[in-house]
Amino acid sequence: MAYTLTGRASYQEDIKKSRFLAVAGPVRTPGEAMAFFAAHGVADATHNCWAYRVGSEYRYSDDGEPGGTAGRPILQAIEGQGCDRVAVLVVRWFGGIKLGPGGLVRAYGGTAAQCLRLAEKVEIVEELEIDCACVFSDMALVQSRLAAMGARVLDEAFDAGGVRWRLAVPKDRADELSRLFADMTRGRGRWEVVGG
Secondary structure, X not given: OOEEEOOOEEEEEEEOOEEEEEEEEEOOOHHHHHHHHHHHOOOOOOEXXXXXXXXXXXXXXXXXXXXXXXXXXXXXXXXXXXXXXXXXXXXXXXXXXXXXXXXXXXXXXXXXXXXXXXXXXXXXXXXXXXXXXXXXXHHHHHHHHHHHOOOEEEEEEEXXXXXXXXXXXXXXXHHHHHHHHHHHOOOOOEEEEOXX
């Protein structure tokens, strides 16, 4: 079971006169992760180290810190918290005391982990996109029942025959929802998996 964040989170800690600021946020693509780092990086900081995980894709950066002492520990914090579709940036302002490789690993990984611990998370539910349509007389019942079972309306269009929806439905309930939709529309509705 994987989790993502409901919104942006931050955590700050001073370690041996260096200030560490972690900023984390939900992302859907590697491109969004890179945009997140660009938006939250601090130009006058000593280091802007980061990591993201989006499904099987991940990247990290030590931004001038010794190799493996910053980005990798941030990624390990993301994985250790069971997170996915998450980007974490840890900004460091050097305070004059060198931490050594072990100290850097603990500082970057620990700051990132604490930020994620404090962040509000939500379970990632794998979804399918569905194109469906029904007549106006079935619309209210269908809409309320599908919403109650976790379906989200992504797009809605009306024509003379009724309503057409693009839905996101929980993948593990798609078959059950398809049968329910057929029952509610007495077989007259259209239900198609997008790209299926």
